[in-house]
Amino acid sequence: MTLFGTSFFRSPFDRQGPGKLVNTFVREEYSYLDNSLEPLLKTLLQNNAVSGNFSSLVSVFLTRALELKASAQCDNNIFTWQTYNALFIIRFILKYFIVTVTEDNVVKQFQAPTIGAQFMPCCSQKVSCKTLCDKDKCPESYYRSEGGGSIIIGLASGLWNALTLGYGSKEEDKEAARMKETVLAQQSLLLLLVLVNHCTSDKAVTVPYKKALFSFVNSQDAGGSVEAIPSFKLDYGKLYDTLCTTMNNDQTTLLLYLLLHRNGNFKTYVLSRSNIEMLMIPILKILYEAPERTSHHIYMSLIVLLILSEDDLFNEAVHDITLKNIPWYTERSLSEISLGGLLILVVIRTIHFNMTRMRDKYLHTNCLAALANMSSHFKNLHPYVCQRFVSLFETLSKRLSKVMDQIQNNPDLKPSDDDFSTDLLQDLSILEEVLRMILEIINSCLSNQLQSNPNLLYSLLYKRQIFDPFRLHPTFQDVVQNLDTVLSYFSSRLESPDKHVSVNEVMESIKEAALHWPTDRLKKFPDLKFRYVEESQPEEFFIPYVWTIVYKCSGIPWSTKNLILFNPNKDL
Template identity: 60%
Template sequence: MGLAGSGEDTTKKGPESPLASQNPAESTPTQAVATFKLEFATLYKTLYSHLHDDQTTLLLYLLLHKNDDFRTYVLARTDMESLVLPILHTLYHAPDSTSHHIYMSLIILLILSEDDSFNKTIHDIPLKNITWYTERLISDISLGGLLILVVIRTITYNMTKMRDKYLHTNCLAALANMSSQFRSLHPYVCQRLVSLFETLAKRHARLCESLRHTEDLLDEADSDMPDALSDVSVLEEVLRMVLEILNSVLTHQLSHNHNLVYTLLYKRHLFQPFSTHPNFQDVTQNIDVVLAYLMGRLETTKRDPGVQDVQEVIQQGVLHLPKDRLKKFPELKFKYVEESEPEEFFIPYVWTLVYHGSGIYWRPDTISMFDPSQPDG
């Protein structure tokens, strides 16, 4: 499994999918390829009702990835929350899920985020009283806002527990795809997004300081040096991606994100070290421009402006900021593609599900494909 960046042709030609099916509501008199009829509405409801199961999530992934008709049907639904909320619930309770279930859930979100209408629609779907989200009581938030919160939480969980670069990549790719459509984000969502950057920035500073200390004590040929350099490199990739996401929001949706701008102003000191860093200068430029412009307007108001004063300056300032001051970047677009040999991941995974869920007995000591003592092999 992997990602393809913006502009890359990832279309793969091959034999007709064995999952070719047709929604009876859209049937035509003749079909060039043999298909079977399947009520997509019934299938959709059955899937979202059982997404707490690994096997159902895997089936949903397979249908979205391989069946264009079903993916089109899903993306046209007006009750997208029915499908997305169970996926977010799984990710929120990641410690109780298998790693494969987490991967599949994230990949489904990534596939959905490839569609611009999905990225826009999720911010128009209001949610109230999500009882399973216990980090903080949020009585009123959009589906898009909750999705951002849960993905950020997954990134944080991965940094402390799993430390899986692939999982990081998928989380950030989904956020990047959605970023140009972030609108009217809840204040708490903005805080968590900037806090993610703050956590990464502090870790980067500690790693760089540790590396400098190590260089003083060890010869560069020492075995610890390559590992330390690799850690810094990986962290800088993640930091840059988060900055690109923030940059994308300011470039495409500045006037619709007053709360995010307020949070960025409040935490503007976090970005100053990166404005002169050669690896981040380009992606911090627009952030610097927006914050400097608004700070200039704030300085012409009251000596000690309150929260309401700052919010009013932001509301007016984002409308009057000359757009030609912002550097144009290509829209962030990532596409999910399977690796050249996906069977290395899927065959053990499927047999693990069969072993644990079929009710058929296999002698554990004869199994070599996966670890039968583990729920995800």
């Protein structure tokens, strides 16, 4: 293969003229290439186990890649052409393997593992994470094509910047620089997610890529690790900054989830950051834009929030961080609000959205679990936050009343009846669960932070009649008793013959009465503590999710005829 391969790789895939690397093809050209190469690829697949041609091709690519730096320094393009062409062919072959044969048979197309194979997972994960953090810019030619309707050759072109080692043109105008995207970083992230979410049928087998990602440590940490030898070291600060600035897509949110859930060192680092708002604001923006996001993206963002809310220091810190003028929050102008207050507002909005549109039980469960974890640390809540929280209870209580009326009008209603009847009973159960949790959250806040929340007390007093239907309801009676105790105490302190008391005067009276509140008057309830627990078979969720992201974001025109893992025409 050496003589033919050297000559073949030296010939550029050129449709624009000599000296121009072709990074894009119009869709018709891709289709033509697929159809033209399919017989050859089929023959390669049949014979490769004996011929080893694919492994030889990979070896040629690796050899040429090692020679690139010297080639760039002496202005010799021949190795660049050969490396690029080899990578382009490898990409086409791999794509054919992936969409044609099973995973086990794809693996068989490579050489048997060598003694150094044990280090590959650590190396691949470190390179992927570092590439994501570096965010190297792609060459200008990556984006420019004379034909219209072009598609990016994802993996091959994405790696081009790495292959040329940054020896590209430095003289670019601002507009061209603005148009550049960190494609290599995004492709590396997709590869990382695919490797980490690889699943074997034998649950006892540890996936080395997972182990590598979940055990790497901070390269900037001067102290020695007390744990086992880490898989590799990476600058946590740079990774954190990268996550904060790219938290607008599914893949970055998914990586953050994996790191927080499984890498304890990185989670500790994130929770220790004094600028946690840099991470939280993009996550809250995702939830605020729920109607435009996929359900999976919303779900992962909420799980990230739930994991963070498990930490008491985080729950305290978010109320000490003041934000000014959140441009994407358009429901009301908020000139100043705490990060904790904004978090509560966005979660309340997500609950509203879920109850009216998505109707996903797990979604509102995670929303309420996060609020419950934070409830004992609610502090100095903004008046608008308190109004929205009480209004949420009022809205859902009206809906509960409506559902109960419908059920009472059908006395013979059973779960085995028609779909409409079943939906009513399910709605009743969900609404009771949500309303009970909201009452427990309010109770937790009043039990632990009553003096720090005069605005919440004001909102509860102003709307105290909405709790009347729940005083004798067996599902809510015990927790409503505590609420009644608080409201009765403050109501008695606010009674005045002068009916024209201003809001400011009422607030001052509430603050004064709070100073004398007897803390032992409320019934004790268990602390609200919820932890995220992954499902017993998480691969059923994550593998289709990851491959859907790859299908939509890699830039590779995958064939849909062999897709069985997910529906390519449906947004998750």
